[in-house]
Amino acid sequence: MTEAASRPSPPGPAPDPAAITGFVDLLRLEEIDRGLLRGWCHAGAPQRAFGGQVAAQALVAAGRTVDEGRAVHSLHGYFMRPGDPRRPLVYEVEELRDGRSYATRRVTAIQRGEAVFTLSASFKKPERDTPDRQRLIPALPGPEELPDPYQAWAAAGSSDYWSTTGRRTLDMRIVPRDQAALAPELPGVTQQFVWLKSAQPLPPDEPLLQVCALAYLSDLTLASTAALHVQPPRAERKGPSRVSMASLDHAMWFHRPFRADEWLLFAQRSPSSSDGRGLAHGEFYTRDGRLVASAVQEVLIRPRRS
Numbered sequence: 001m002t003e004a005a006s007r008p009s010p011p012g013p014a015p016d017p018a019a020i021t022g023f024v025d026l027l028r029l030e031e032i033d034r035g036l037l038r039g040w041c042h043a044g045a046p047q048r049a050f051g052g053q054v055a056a057q058a059l060v061a062a063g064r065t066v067d068e069g070r071a072v073h074s075l076h077g078y079f080m081r082p083g084d085p086r087r088p089l090v091y092e093v094e095e096l097r098d099g100r101s102y103a104t105r106r107v108t109a110i111q112r113g114e115a116v117f118t119l120s121a122s123f124k125k126p127e128r129d130t131p132d133r134q135r136l137i138p139a140l141p142g143p144e145e146l147p148d149p150y151q152a153w154a155a156a157g158s159s160d161y162w163s164t165t166g167r168r169t170l171d172m173r174i175v176p177r178d179q180a181a182l183a184p185e186l187p188g189v190t191q192q193f194v195w196l197k198s199a200q201p202l203p204p205d206e207p208l209l210q211v212c213a214l215a216y217l218s219d220l221t222l223a224s225t226a227a228l229h230v231q232p233p234r235a236e237r238k239g240p241s242r243v244s245m246a247s248l249d250h251a252m253w254f255h256r257p258f259r260a261d262e263w264l265l266f267a268q269r270s271p272s273s274s275d276g277r278g279l280a281h282g283e284f285y286t287r288d289g290r291l292v293a294s295a296v297q298e299v300l301i302r303p304r305r306s
Helices: 051-063 149-155 207-217 222-226
Strands: 030-033 036-039 043-045 071-079 089-098 102-111 114-124 170-174 190-198 243-254 264-274 277-286 291-303
Touching: 036 051, 043 051, 051 071, 051 089, 051 102, 051 114, 051 207, 051 243, 071 207, 149 170, 190 207, 190 222, 207 243, 207 264, 222 243, 222 264, 222 277, 222 291
Parallel strands: none
Antiparallel strands: 030 036, 036 089, 071 114, 071 243, 089 102, 102 114, 170 190, 190 264, 243 291, 264 277, 277 291
């Protein structure tokens, strides 16, 4: 790293989005020094960096300081300020502990000298021959049986970061709510089921990258699940959103190995919404029914002022 390359980047426009050709590009970081990295995040809302990418890049930064053979098993993050997609984010990693089995890291994402996001992540060595049980996957249509929502959005003149022609980075299939009724629903609980995966193959020999990709994907639809009592999901909605939503905190647990470039069912439910906040839970399942990860998110939900 040269002295010029290690200097903070000046304010200005983010790198050309056309340069992003695959999911791996969304997680790419520049290493300034050990435990100090820099990256760019695209907008998830106008002039606000997408929280899932911030969390995923923070996890990439943490993983760079952990010995091979330890896999991340949990993360807990807090979103404190909206990130500006026109400026880079700097990730500072604190190496809190390296034990025989577990290692703990804390990452702070900084922009304009202020903390935007903090992440705590725990890594561990795998254990063999331990008892295994899990919740069963809901009986729902597979991704091949569902329409591509991007086609409908394009026909309606709508576009977003993930669906621009020539650089789609992820694939999504949304289970319609009438078919989602095949899964048991409890009174007062809203639920949503979405199939997700990277649109391009991910490197097979980088397990951390699979987990970081899933951290990115996990932030796509939990907020809308918590807001279903206020408005329908985007696939069914006509007109702009009537509420403002933003992630407040986000936690994940990784149970079993998986690939984020293969279809995963994200089964989501929200048991509560009050005080301008909604809570959403989610589980990721592989096509063969293995429960591979769980996520919990609290989200800000406020009516939009006209």
